Amino acid sequence: MSLDSPILDDRRFDDLRTEATERIRLACPEWTDFNPSDPGMTLVELFAWFTDLTLYRMNSLPAKLHGELLSLVGIQPEPAKPALALIEFQPKDNCPTIIPGGTVSPAIDLGGGAVARFQTQRDLHMVRSALDAVTRRLPGEQDVDLTKLNETADRGFDPFGPAGAEKSELRLRFSAKTGDQAGQIFTDIITLHITVMTRLVNDDFSLPEKSTSLPRPQAPPLLWSARMENDVWEPLEIIDDETNHFGRDGFIRIASPRRAVPIAQPAVKPSSEKKFAFELRCRVGGSGFAFGCAPRFRHLAINAVNAIARTLETDNPLATSTGLQGQILQLRNKSVEPKSVKLSIRGPGENAKTQFWIEVDDFSESKPDDFHFTVDAANGQIRFGDGAYGKVPDAGYRISATYLAGGGAQSNVSARKIKYDFPGVSGINPFPAAGGSDAEPVTRLRQRAAARLRSRDRAVTAADFEDIALRVGKMGRAKAIAGLHPDFPDLSGRMPGVVTVFIASQPHQEGKLPPWPSDAEIDDVKNLLDSRRVVGCELFVQAARIVPVKLTIKMTASAGFSLDLVKREVSKTLNEWLNSDERGFGTNLTGGDLWSRVLQTTIAGAPVVGEIESLVASIGGKNISLVQSKDGLKILPFGTSPDDASPTLNVRLEKHEIPWGLPNHDIEVTGAAP
Structure with a gap:
């Protein structure tokens, strides 16, 4: 049960006016007109109103004190977060081989004078030819063209059919000319982005007789390759698969082919000009996908990269130091990326040296001569030390700052609002930007602080592991068993320093599929708990039986x-x-x-x-x-x-x-x- 904040003074305007009137009757008996029209009563009411405002501010002191105490234990309001958008680039003539990370989009008008700019988060190696077709080939069946479904990105499609059977293939064709070399079209890395959809299944769920449990299905191997002559395929190495076998949205990065050749495509009409294309395929290996687990795509994008609503800002100069202790400077943009502020201070004169200052969390370990400063990212404020803990910038020195800024809920722009257009390439966002949020309000901070102070976001007890897996990991169920090692179940409860967490995901398909956690979900929960467990704790995360x-x-x-x-x-x-x-x-x-x-x-x-x-x-x-x-x-x-x-x-x-x-x-x- 939380304590109610005390009311330090509960008097209001009417109480103050009545109290003043009673005092007048005692101190000045000859004053008998207490009507509002009396000039003296007008002054009494004016000062009662001023006093009422003062008491209101005084009664707000507990909330202010609460905020300051939370700051002392390191709980600060979350700053505004920037939106993230997927950008899909289309090659044109003289397409560049690489679009460098940090490429900034033109300004997007958000209304009210506000604008947003997005910048790419990493280098993008371009496939210098357009994606001409997306097709599916199932064993013993005709090819199915999925290009239109992929372009509309609303209905979705099954890249390996509804069952995801063994040897099912997803094929990608890139337009080419006869004589083109693979190195001309494909640079070092091919980058794809997969957006998945939820698959609907029927009630036909069959099990072997006398099944004692439902083993979690394992994703089959996915084999990427590029077509060479005589229908021979060159295996391609998967560099990175964020989707975990198409289990969630993410990027797949594949090493580019080196021996692929353009293949002549069947002519639509006898008189049509012969066309050529490079072909890539993804083939399902093993025994195929388990029942109800075959992926369903909403959209497959080539030459895709994430862009974030943050841009590099420069305040030069930011201010001139006054030489006073504990100076606070306001950055031009309040939505600041934490740990992104770079501060330099230069003295007067042409030969003055530039001092580079270091951002710290607080001044508790700062010495009098340390060039340290702190940043309140939510409010965009820089604070300097007091001379005892952290150096005070000398008076007259010019202060400059560079930092990443931007974000907020308004940066969640709609689809096709972000537009890049450079020589040789253009790009748009096929889906709305998401993830942008405003700075955390005080009411939310107070709610979060209560839970944070209970566990400090640390996993110490079994209940802590379960709470973090459920609350942060978004699992449906979690059970932490201390002293259990998966390799030694007979010694359960007798192995100190070991914790095994069993998890089940949120319900699948309205309960039509068991709540198996995917490999990606198990990895996410493992990484989440690893960052919060105490040193010396051996942690295992497994799917519930x-x-x-x-x-x-x-x-x-x-x-x-x-x-x-x-x-x-x-x-x-x-x-x-x-x-x-x-x-x-x-x-x-x-x-x-x-x-x-x-x-x-x-x-x-x-x-x-x-x-x-x-x-x-x-x-x-x-x-x-x-x-x-x-x-x-x-x-x-x-x-x-x-x-x-x-x-x-x-x-x-x-x-x-x-x-x-x-x-x-x-x-x-x-x-x-x-």
């Missing part, structure tokens, strides 16, 4: 409901309960709970199940079998008398296991109402 639950039910429907509707609602009710993230790990599933959940199925508050004849729950290979007694008063195990105990009335899962209800329960409903 998912235990399938399938029910076979015979029951009757309540009056007024159709068979199909009752089946759907019972299956939905069961899976919402079984698959809820609130169930956590290591839960105990009992036959009575499953039986009651079926009976509790309702539509608009009305029960849809009349009675249950039998229920069989298969939970990771273990069965709970129940039947209603003849008199309808008891629930009995199959094949036993009322006095016998059921061999299995509940199944307890292990600490690292979670249940998952299959979408295809076997439900037989009779007794549909007319």
Whole structure:
């Protein structure tokens, strides 16, 4: 429970006016006119109003003090963040081989006199020919042209078909002329950007008989190559794959081909001029993608790079030093990139030397002669030391600053607003810029500070690991087990300094697929926790073991409901309960709970199940079998008398296991109402 901020003085205007009037009656009895029209009362009301304003500011002191105390423990408001945009460049005649990082876009009018500029974040090696076609080739099928779907970037397409079977191919064609060499078109690196879409799947989820768990599917190898003569393909090396086998948005960087040749393309018409093209392909290896895991693209971009709404600013001069202690200078642009400020100070005269000052977090370790300064990135302010902790710039010295600035929510410009146009190349953003936000408001800072002070964003206890994986890692469930090493499960709890975190992702496809975390999600959570764990802690992050639950039910429907509707609602009710993230790990599933959940199925508050004849729950290979007694008063195990105990009335899962209800329960409903 938080403490309420005290009200130091609760008097308001009316209270002050009344108090002043009472004092007048005692000190000056001859003053008898207390109407507002009296000149004296006009002055009383004026000073009461001034005093009311002063008391309001005084009562704001706790909030001010709160902010200063948070600053002392290193909790500062988050500065404005810049938007990020994907820029897709198109080559023209005399296309350059490289677009250097830091290339700035023309100014974008944001309204109200505000403008935004974007600059590319890294060097881009250009493919000096346009992407002519995107096609798909499946084993035993005709090629499918996906070029239009890729250009519209709204409907999406399946680069390897809905199943993602082995030997499925995605092919890219780049226009060329006969005699062109690979080195003329492809420089050192080919850069692609993949934007993925969510795939919709049906309810046909089949499992091997007596499956005890649902192993997490592994992504198949993806083999890139370039076409040479006689349909021979040159293997290409994958330098970097941010998508993790097309599992998320990101860049793929591939080493350029050196032996590829332009291939003649089939003519559209007999009289058409023969065309040539370089061909690249990505082929699915292994046994293909697992059920429901084949990727679906929204857009594939060649010659793509991220651009950020930050530009290099120079304040020269920023100010002239007054020689006073603790000077505070205001940068021209308040949205400053942290740790980007470069400060130089130069004395008067032509032969004066330039001093280069160093940014520090605070002056706690600064000496009197240290050229140190601090930066408040949110407010764009520079602060100097007081002479005891950090040097004071000498009076009359000129101060200059360079820094990265820009950002805010207004930098989230719409699609096709960012336009580059240089000799030999042009570029636009095919999608809206995203990620820009304004500086953190004080109310949000106070909320964040409470959670930050509880854990200091450090993972020390098992609860800390779970909280960070859920809150920051955006996982659906997380379970940290101290003392467990994955290679030595028999020694669980007896290996000090070891923590294993089991994670499950957010629900997939509205619960139609198990919450398997992808390789990318496991890596992200591992890196996140690694940066917050204590020194000496050995950390492992693994996918939770998912235990399938399938029910076979015979029951009757309540009056007024159709068979199909009752089946759907019972299956939905069961899976919402079984698959809820609130169930956590290591839960105990009992036959009575499953039986009651079926009976509790309702539509608009009305029960849809009349009675249950039998229920069989298969939970990771273990069965709970129940039947209603003849008199309808008891629930009995199959094949036993009322006095016998059921061999299995509940199944307890292990600490690292979670249940998952299959979408295809076997439900037989009779007794549909007319």
